[in-house]
Amino acid sequence: MPAFNIYIPPFCMDESRYIIEELIGEFLGLEFEIETWDNPYYLVEHEGKSIELPADFFQRAETDWLSPETLPTRPLSCWDSRSAKMEILLSAPDVPVIFGRPELTISDSGIKISIDIFGSAFFMLSRYEEAVTSVTDQHGRFSSETSIARQEGFLLRPIVNEYLEILWSCIRQLWPDTARRPREFKTIVSADVDVPYHRINKSLPGMLKRLAGHLVVRKKPQLIPGTILNYIAFKFNVLRFDPLYRDLLWIMDVNEGIGNRVTFYFLSNPTDPQYDGCYKLDEPGIRNLVKEVYRRGHILGLHPGYLTFLNRDKMLKDVTNLQRALEREKIPETVTQSRQHYLRWKTPDTAAILEDVGITIDSSLSYSDHAGFRSGTCYDYNFYDVVARRKLSLKERPLIVMEHCVLDKNCMNLQGRDAISCIQELRRLCRMFRGNFTLLWHNSSFNEEIDKKIYQECIS
Ligand SMILES: [Zn+2]
Structure with missing residues (x-):
């Protein structure tokens, strides 16, 4: 199978290249060549047929990189995949659209996907949203409650894999002979x-406290000999x-x-x-x-x-x-x-x-x-x-x-x-x-x- 030509718009081109390399190069294992052009969308082209994809996120982020204004507009829309009448591997038929619009149209010469697959996948893989916010828990961690995925109810779905499968189904529809890289679960x-x-092995007061706990809290005096044996054995590196x-x-x-x-x-x-x-x-x-x-x-x-x-x-x-x-x-x-x-x-x-x-x-x-x-x-x-x-x-x-x-x-x-x-x-x-x-x-x-x-x- 010869290489696909992928035309990329003039926004966030390093990020575009990266996400195309990950999704199409690494995940699907397909050969491709990237060319830049002035149109504000992507085109995956081969043998006169093509898939068009939007660049909503990168267009928005081009001048405002890492600003809160570049985060997804909530609530997210959902794409009903049944409308495409294609076989797509998905965990559920309704797919949350992080960037872009919930549409997919098929014509003789190609397919137009209005879901911003590249921008949305980049957003998730790079953890872009985590670099935008300074909200953290007591250990300085970004918590799930702050994430778009938890707020929009798709944290338990591998959403990037599902976007990839939408793209893959379109590729297979236009170029049925294409083979993707085999993967194993x-x-x-x-x-x-x-x-x-146990930390108490290094502390006599801690060990005595644990013995008291066996007696008073757990009411399991039968645990006492084992705890003492462990404490003594530890002194001999056993x-x-x-x-x-x-x-x-x-x-x-x-x-x-x-x-x-x-x-x-x-x-x-x-x-x-x-x-x-x-x-x-x-x-x-x-x-x-x-x-x-x-x-x-x-x-x-x-x-x-x-x-x-x-x-x-x-x-x-x-x-x-x-x-x-x-x-x-x-x-x-x-x-x-x-x-x-x-x-x-x-x-x-x-x-x-x-x-x-x-x-x-x-x-x-x-x-x-x-x-x-x-x-x-x-x-x-x-x-x-x-x-x-x-x-x-x-x-x-x-x-x-x-x-x-x-x-x-x-x-x-x-x-x-x-x-x-x-x-x-x-x-x-x-x-x-x-x-x-x-x-x-x-x-x-x-x-x-x-x-x-x-x-x-x-x-x-
Ligand atoms: Zn740890």
Whole structure:
């Protein structure tokens, strides 16, 4: 199949190039050549037929980049895909239109899509809206409640994938011989190693308080001998009596049983005494854990500390520390994957810092208060820096589910079957678009037996 010619309008041309490379080049795997022209719309052209697309967002943003006036006009309109009488892979027939108009017309010579697919997809992938607002939660994070996706009710849909499918259906309609890049659905399981063992192991008053808790609060005196044994064993660098440590090993066991490699993100260098972890990488127990993760074929990633998300020096120190720890254990791996502790992230600063210190895959982009598709996609993609206005080499691997978001009463507050259904539905959508279902489950979140059941259902 020869290359498509894609004509782009004279607005935000670097951003236009980037989003066309991501959607058509990377996601669909099609060959194309870009030419600029003076018309205010895009044209995808081949063998005398063409698809016309609007450039509403980039035209609006050309003179007002990152101003609140460039944000979508709410409420959004919805496109009823049934009107197109085409087969399109969508999670629901009504598609929210972030930019553009809800229309699609087909003629003999081509198709006119009035939904601004390129602008809307750019808006979602680059997290443009996060760079426009300064509203954050107490940890400096952009919350789901501030997002267009949550406000307009499409956070649980991979909207960028759906826009891509609309475009793909139009391409297939005009050029039926076109083949897209094959993709495979993957479940990508991870665990942030925040608390590999109980903090009380390092504090006698803390341990005594916990014993009192067993007696008075939990009324389970049978837990007392185990807590004392764990406390004493810890002094001799033996962690296997610690329930949190055992749950890390259990995560490895159950995932190995079904052929999953788990990514374990380690905190490397405490940056904040209140919010960072209780451990250091040179402790014998943690050294053993790092070796165990590697020996069993899992992936070692970095969990940059609480204060790194806006601080390049601290981020670099974290990378260097973990790299040294791997060298000390003669593990021939380079630190290239990370996820921010507390999911602390500022668009685009954190992405630019990560790229600068040599991280190639980040997996932080999920909301800390709600599961779903923060970037609108379940595909890995190159991040775009909307301040420096350049494509980064950093790949973002969107995080779809963090267990805390689903289970916690301050977040989605789902329990038992409801929690399983929600997670399974998100997984089904990732499978439908042959994307990555990326799941984070902390070892500290197996409080009840049901949690392990939910976990096993979600990874298998
Ligand atoms: Zn963490």
